[in-house]
Amino acid sequence: MNIELPENGLPDALLDQMSMEQVRAMVSELLKANEELKELNGKLSDARTKLIQSEKLASIGQLAAGVAHEINNPIGFIFSNFSTLEKYLQDLFQMLSAYEQAESELGSSPVAARLRALYEELEIEYLKDDIPSLMNESRDGIQRVRKIVQDLKDFSRVDARQEWEWVNLHNGLNSTLNIVNNEIKYKADVVREFGELPEVQCLPSEINQVFMNLLVNAAHAITAERGTITLRTGHEGSEVWIEVADNGCGIAPENLSRIFDPFFTTKPVGQGTGLGLSLSYGIVQKHAGRMEVSSQLGQGTRFRITLPVRQAQPA
Template structure:
């Protein structure tokens, strides 16, 4: 049975190239009808070649390769064809070859879709991954190395829990994740942290689906992973803001509950002082009359009781004890006032505030917990008001003071709180200590969430991160200088405001 070329869905042709000029010698095939009048097929084919693709016919793809070319159809549209060369002969008069053109519009559409996919993967901040049937990574797109800081070779051939997740950071249910994979279930938004080689913590969100071969056998997973570190930081700051609001409400409630009994205790102590003064005066009058009385057994007994009671000592000690009570109550009153200042209603909103007032509130709350070996010094300058969220700045200053105290510990040392102005647009507050200082390799990371050099259970690693976020929200910055063994300084720089407030 002979199959005519004219009946096949293709265009078969022969051509000759002489000194860069193309001559189509013969053409036949059913697809010639797409190009128009097939009475002169070679001429029709030559006229249909797109100007940009003519070079492909002059220098055709060899060694079994193919090239996509465009031909103009009879309706004036451009159609894609695949050019593949067969026999090639080189003679003295030029290059002779035979070739086949086949319909490639569908192939071109797929190729363009694949290119779009490649373009998307190039511009996305996510990376693509594949696993084998043992859940070991077998492929990463190039973004993996940029985001994780690791060469692909360091993670290929490893499972997720033995690779990026091997440190088991955070509270992640790895067992549930493994069971999900072992059951060949789709993965939806699994989040876990990892640490880059430079020490920075990053969070990933992973989604994937199982893969099966033609026989239905499980062959692994493919999926996508995103760096969600920025999102997690925002979430942490929102949670911290909520905690600040809760702390403010709690402080306001505590201040209210303490203030009521404190008021009548103070009142009673003052009344008791008056009563004591009256009694001491009365005793003094009785003592004066005692000298004028005749000696009797009753008087002798009274004098013995006076001696036993040591009235002279009571006269000196009782007023001193009352004064200590007054001093202690005044201290409690100031703490309550600072709690109320610390949690003023509305301070979660922007307002004009005296920066020294925020500082004093934080200082007063810290003073009671400072060891006697630690001296606190103030070096304030007259400053204008600053537009801020006072409750949040109170929290920043309290956190910096607490860090300074912890850096010094029980050793003798000093915390110095300074204020000043950089220029007409900026003021600053600085908390310095003479504590242990910060190692140079830790300085770049001190504002990272969860980063801490303290022992487990002694710190969450969120304090300075919270400070950084609050100050950044105020349009400011925190500058840090530290010398291991000598101490650290944290300077909070904030935009100034034009309303003048006297220094407290």
């Protein structure tokens, strides 16, 4: 809101009663008040945007948890039925072996000839090799689906009540990697250089959101045919640190000081909201931590998150 003087200036009667210094002081105070109002308005707008984004993330988390729950039920009985099917197949193969022995005892009778012809027509030898292979691949697929469902539940924290918990950050990194795998697998190889970490007191769903933002940004920064994203962790005194580094395009020096500003993005129009890093920075601050970045054009970017192991006074 801008405050302007009347077009004809201050009334003559008022000017007669005021010195020029008083007029300047009054104008200065008005301008200062105007700047304070602008700053307050900006903070309110920023807070509103973060609140809306937080509500969206909460809704996405609930949706992911619901989907995971619905998928988990049919996967459970499929897995159970699959184990039973494997046992049945073993019994059938055992019976088939008994028939093969009986066939050899029939000699050259017409019955033996028909059995031999049917055996070859159905390619029983091939089936005996292929069926176990198909079963193993199917079991592997079901286990992968179960792992994805579990990672969805871990990521969204279906049981989360915004309570501070003691968690293993490596589990959070791994489950988040599985969630964003489709963003990364075609663009980069992920290298894990994990150190020893104690359990950390945090809000797991929010920390996972920070990991997701950094991993997706790292994948988007890789412009070569294929790049590398390196995850490092370590423990120093009462703090732990997590690094997400890529060998992508890097960030221009003039932009480094602005990347945590709301709505600032170096991505093309329509490809980024400019809120991911801003929200991540706010989450890390909420955890009494630090978020640092170093980057060189053409060589890549490294984000480092430092968190206290124990919260002094959880909000």
